[in-house]
Amino acid sequence: MPAFRTGAAALSPYQAGRPIEEVARDLGIDPARLIKLASNESPVGPFPEVIEAVTAAAGGVNRYPDNDWHDLAKAMSVSLGVAPDQLMFGGGSSELLIVIALSVGGAGTSAVYAWPSFIIYRMATALAGAEGIEVPLSQQTHDLEAMLSAIRPETTVCYVCNPNNPTGTHVPADAVVRFIEQVPERVLVVIDEAYHEYVTAADYRTAIPEALLRPNVVVTRTFSKVYGLAGLRVGYAVGQSQTLLDLRRAQAPFTVNALAQVAAITALKYPQQVQQRARLNSEERTRLEKELAAREVVYVPSQANFVYIKSHAYEALLAQGVIARPMGDEWIRVTIGAPEENERFLAALDEISESSSQVGED
Numbered sequence: 001m002p003a004f005r006t007g008a009a010a011l012s013p014y015q016a017g018r019p020i021e022e023v024a025r026d027l028g029i030d031p032a033r034l035i036k037l038a039s040n041e042s043p044v045g046p047f048p049e050v051i052e053a054v055t056a057a058a059g060g061v062n063r064y065p066d067n068d069w070h071d072l073a074k075a076m077s078v079s080l081g082v083a084p085d086q087l088m089f090g091g092g093s094s095e096l097l098i099v100i101a102l103s104v105g106g107a108g109t110s111a112v113y114a115w116p117s118f119i120i121y122r123m124a125t126a127l128a129g130a131e132g133i134e135v136p137l138s139q140q141t142h143d144l145e146a147m148l149s150a151i152r153p154e155t156t157v158c159y160v161c162n163p164n165n166p167t168g169t170h171v172p173a174d175a176v177v178r179f180i181e182q183v184p185e186r187v188l189v190v191i192d193e194a195y196h197e198y199v200t201a202a203d204y205r206t207a208i209p210e211a212l213l214r215p216n217v218v219v220t221r222t223f224s225k226v227y228g229l230a231g232l233r234v235g236y237a238v239g240q241s242q243t244l245l246d247l248r249r250a251q252a253p254f255t256v257n258a259l260a261q262v263a264a265i266t267a268l269k270y271p272q273q274v275q276q277r278a279r280l281n282s283e284e285r286t287r288l289e290k291e292l293a294a295r296e297v298v299y300v301p302s303q304a305n306f307v308y309i310k311s312h313a314y315e316a317l318l319a320q321g322v323i324a325r326p327m328g329d330e331w332i333r334v335t336i337g338a339p340e341e342n343e344r345f346l347a348a349l350d351e352i353s354e355s356s357s358q359v360g361e362d
C-alpha cells in the first residue's frame with residue numbers, strides 16, 4: 001500500500017452529474033432516450049464560430065499552450081474593462097478554487113463558506129489541510145452576518161457563492177459590499193460568480209469593482225456555463241495583480257489548454273449570443289418555476305440556470321430518462337434545459353405523481 005498523506009483518506013473524489021452514456025449503460029437503454037439536467041451545463045453547444053476556430057486550431061496541439069494566456073487575457077481585459085494583469089485563468093474555475101485553497105490553506109488554518117453550497121469549497125479546504133467552517137444557509141440564502149461571526153483568528157479564506165449552487169439564491173450587492181468591508185484584511189474573500197450571466201435580480205451586481213479595489217478580494221467566473229464550454233475547461237479570476245501573482249505560485253503549468261484558449265477568445269467576440277442564451281435561460285426558468293408552482297411542487301426561486309426542488313423523485317426521474325442531481329435526501333437540483341428538455345422533465349414529474357397516486361389508491 002502506498003503511504004498516502006495523512007488526512008487524504010478523508011477526501012472523496014468529486015462526484016459529477018452522471019453522464020448520459022453511463023446511465024444508459026446501467027439502465028440498458030438507448031442514450032437517445034435520456035436527457036441530462038444534472039451538471040448545470042448549457043443545453044446548446046458552443047457558438048458555431050467557436051467550433052470553427054477550435055477545429056482550425058486543432059492541428060497545432062503538438063505545441064504547449066501559452067502558459068501566460070496572453071491573447072486570452074487581452075481579449076478578456078477588453079470585454080471586462082480591467083487590465084490583463086488583473087486576470088488569471090485556470091482549467092475551469094474549479095481549478096482556481098483549488099489553487100486558492102492551497103495558496104492560503106495549510107494545517108492550523110480554516111475556511112468559512114456557506115452550506116449547502118458548491119462542494120469544491122469543502123473539497124479544496126480538506127485538500128489544503130485546512131478546517132472547513134460551514135455556515136448553514138438561512139432561508140436557502142447565504143447568511144453573511146453568521147459567516148462574518150464564524151471567521152476565527154486562524155481563518156484565511158471565505159467563499160461566497162453568488163448566486164449559490166445548489167439553491168440558486170443570490171445576495172444583493174449592498175450586502176456583499178458590507179460583508180467585504182467587515183472581513184479582516186488578512187482573510188481572502190472569494191466571490192464565486194460562476195452563474196453571473198444568468199442573474200436577473202435588480203439588486204445583484206458583480207463584485208469585480210471590490211476585487212480591483214482590495215488585495216484580499218477575488219472574483220471567480222467560468223466559461224463552462226453560458227458560453228457552453230464546460231468540456232474544454234476555462235475559468236478565470238479577477239483581482240489585484242499582486243494577489244493573482246501570489247496565487248499563481250500554487251498553479252500547475254499549462255492548465256488552460258490551447259483549444260480552450262482559442263475557444264474562449266473566440267467566444268468573447270459574441271456577447272450578443274451570450275445575452276441571447278441568458279435570455280432564453282431566464283424565460284425557461286420563469287416558465288419552469290410557474291409550472292412547478294402550478295403543480296404545488298416546493299422549489300426555491302432561482303437566479304441561475306438550475307432550480308432547487310424539494311423532491312424524493314431522483315430515482316423515479318431516472319427511470320423516466322431524466323438525469324437530475326440528487327442533493328441529500330430531500331432535494332434535487334435540476335438544470336434549466338432546452339425548452340423540449342424542460343417539457344420532458346415536467347412530463348416525467350406528472351407521470352411520477354400520477355403513478356404514485358395510483359399506487360396510493362390501491
Ligand SMILES: Cc1ncc(COP(=O)(O)O)c(C=O)c1O
Pocket residue numbers: 039040091092093094095118161164165192194195221222223224230233234235
Ligand atoms: C458555484 C460554482 N462555481 C464554480 C464552478 C466550476 O465550474 P468550472 O470548473 O467548470 O469552471 C461550478 C460548476 O458547477 C459552480 O457551480
